[in-house]
Structure formats: structure tokens, C-alpha cells
Amino acid sequence: MKSIAASARIHPLALVEDGAVIGENVVVGPFSHVGPRVVLKDGVELVSHAVVSGRTEIGRNCRIFPMAIIGGVSQSLHEAGEDSTLTVGDNCVMREGVTMNCGTVGGGGKTVVGNNCLFLANSHVAHDCQLGNDIIMSNNVMLAGHVHVADRAILGGGCAVHQFTRIGRQAFIGGLTAVNYDVIPYGMLNGNPGVLGGLNVVGMTRAGIERATIHVVRRAFKQIFEGESNIRANAAAIRNDYADCKEAMEILDFIAADSDRAISSTFRGKG
CATH class of the missing domain: 2.160.10.10 (Hexapeptide repeat proteins)
Incomplete structure (x- = not known):
């Protein structure tokens, strides 16, 4: 009835x-x-x-x-x-x-x-x-x-996301991007295959994150993706340095979490 x-x-x-x-x-x-x-x-x-x-x-x-x-x-x-x-x-x-x-x-x-x-x-x-x-x-x-997509993420037209992939909070995925691997919170991904181009600074600013905090997160991003070791090892090595920055810790926790997919990187390949 x-x-x-x-x-x-x-x-x-x-x-x-x-x-x-x-x-x-x-x-x-x-x-x-x-x-x-x-x-x-x-x-x-x-x-x-x-x-x-x-x-x-x-x-x-x-x-x-x-x-x-x-x-x-x-x-x-x-x-x-x-x-x-x-x-x-x-x-x-x-x-x-x-x-x-x-x-x-x-x-x-x-x-x-x-x-x-x-x-x-x-x-x-x-x-x-x-x-x-x-x-x-x-x-x-x-x-x-x-697929898991966290709060405030934006996915551009025609992008395709591989099964079991995670997209972090406030990430930005460009149009027609192939999302083969996990995308960190605040990350910007473009291309086929998708390449991590940096941080979604515009989205972070609109969300009220202070400029000084964005600079801290940028520094952590550089250490993670341009460090001497692989992404997960670089992230683990700097955890103690960013304990006071919630946004940086969100990225580090995302990388450390169990996942079926690798982490999208700043070069054409998985991290």
C-alpha cells in the first residue's frame, strides 16, 4: 500500500x-x-x-x-x-x-x-x-x-574514475581526465593519464583556509612529491613536522591509509 x-x-x-x-x-x-x-x-x-x-x-x-x-x-x-x-x-x-x-x-x-x-x-x-x-x-x-569521493570535490566534464579509487576532500579533477589512482585532498589532477599538477589553491581560499596555511601545505606537498624516496615514505618521514597543520595532516593521513589504488603523482605514473 x-x-x-x-x-x-x-x-x-x-x-x-x-x-x-x-x-x-x-x-x-x-x-x-x-x-x-x-x-x-x-x-x-x-x-x-x-x-x-x-x-x-x-x-x-x-x-x-x-x-x-x-x-x-x-x-x-x-x-x-x-x-x-x-x-x-x-x-x-x-x-x-x-x-x-x-x-x-x-x-x-x-x-x-x-x-x-x-x-x-x-x-x-x-x-x-x-x-x-x-x-x-x-x-x-x-x-x-x-569509488569514494570526499566533501567539496569537483569533477570536470567527461572525466572517468577507475574502480576503487579515492578522491580526497576538495580535490579538483580537470575535464576529460583519466583518474587511474587516488587523488590527495586539495589535489589538482589533469590529463590522460591524470597527472597531479599541484594544490587546488582557489578552492582552499574559497573555503576560508588562510594564506599562511596554504603555504605550509604547499611546502608539505613539495616534500612529499619531490622528496628522495617514494611518496608514502616521504609522507611518513615528515609527519611530525606538520602535526599542527590540520590540512597537511589530512593529506598525510590520506596517503598512509589502506587503499586498493596507488597515489596519483606529479609525473605520468603512480606513486
Whole structure:
């Protein structure tokens, strides 16, 4: 049985299946389809011709534009009809043709998107991805399965991210970039294959990070990527020197963490 709030507006040419939960002031536009295990929280709008399926929860005040397919079955070769989920946070915008897939049991069973994220036309979030808050994915961005993207990262149009890759907080990925390896917090990656060109100083400044702190992080960056040893060894060697700089420590902790991928470097190759 459907649970539809009295203030919700369901177009007569839309299909909301039995079992769906529709919150207050939700708008389901014409030719949209809401599956039987979907939850649309208060204020969600499906503009028209949008599909939300699977065990999917859409947070408050999200907008989903025509031809978007949210909560589809994963495209994993190991997909076997598992009972997995997709959860999207509040205030997200999914423009035309955006696709987001539910998780797989082998990858933890859930795909998660945070709050205040913007997904431009035809961008794709694959199974078991974990996305933070305030992320921008430009047109035609492709995330493979199991990708982690941290808060405030920006991904330029047409970039492609390899499975199991991590993208750190406030990283900037240039358009058409091939992201083969992990990208440090505040890093800027461009090219095919992607090359780390430095720090996202503009983004750091906009986030209110002081100029003096940016200079400290730049010094740490140079020691990590231009030091005598490999990236991980260089990072480990300077930890004590940057204990008082939260942003530098964020980069060092990111490098030290376990990962299935190597670290993107300042030359064409992994670090």
C-alpha cells in the first residue's frame, strides 16, 4: 500500500507503485515512475520522465530531472539480484540523464550520496560508491564501482574514475581526465593519464583556509612529491613536522591509509 502525504502532488500521468513512501510537498511530474520500495522525503521533485527504483531513499528537497534513472540495478558482472540500497542525502540535484546504481553485496550492499551535491547531465554513480557532501560532478562524469569521493570535490566534464579509487576532500579533477589512482585532498589532477599538477589553491581560499596555511601545505606537498624516496615514505618521514597543520595532516593521513589504488603523482605514473 502506498503512503502518500496529503500535500504531495502526483501527476495523473505518473506511476507511483504500491509500497512507495511519498513525503510532504513532494512533486512527481508526468511520465515519472516511482518504484515500490522507494522513499521520497519531504520536498522532493521529479520534474518529468524520471525513474526512481530499487531500495532507494531520496533526501529532502532533491530535484530529479527528465530521463534520470536513480536506484537502478548495478551494472556489475557479479550482479545477482541482491537486496542492496541507494541513499541520497538532502538538497541534491540530479540533472538530465543522470544514473545512480544501488550497491552490491560484495561491495557492502549500499551506494551512498551525501547532502548538497550537484550532478550535471549524464553523469554516472556506479554501485557501492560513497560520496560526501557538496560535491559537483559535471556533465558526463563517470564513476566506476566502489569509488569514494570526499566533501567539496569537483569533477570536470567527461572525466572517468577507475574502480576503487579515492578522491580526497576538495580535490579538483580537470575535464576529460583519466583518474587511474587516488587523488590527495586539495589535489589538482589533469590529463590522460591524470597527472597531479599541484594544490587546488582557489578552492582552499574559497573555503576560508588562510594564506599562511596554504603555504605550509604547499611546502608539505613539495616534500612529499619531490622528496628522495617514494611518496608514502616521504609522507611518513615528515609527519611530525606538520602535526599542527590540520590540512597537511589530512593529506598525510590520506596517503598512509589502506587503499586498493596507488597515489596519483606529479609525473605520468603512480606513486
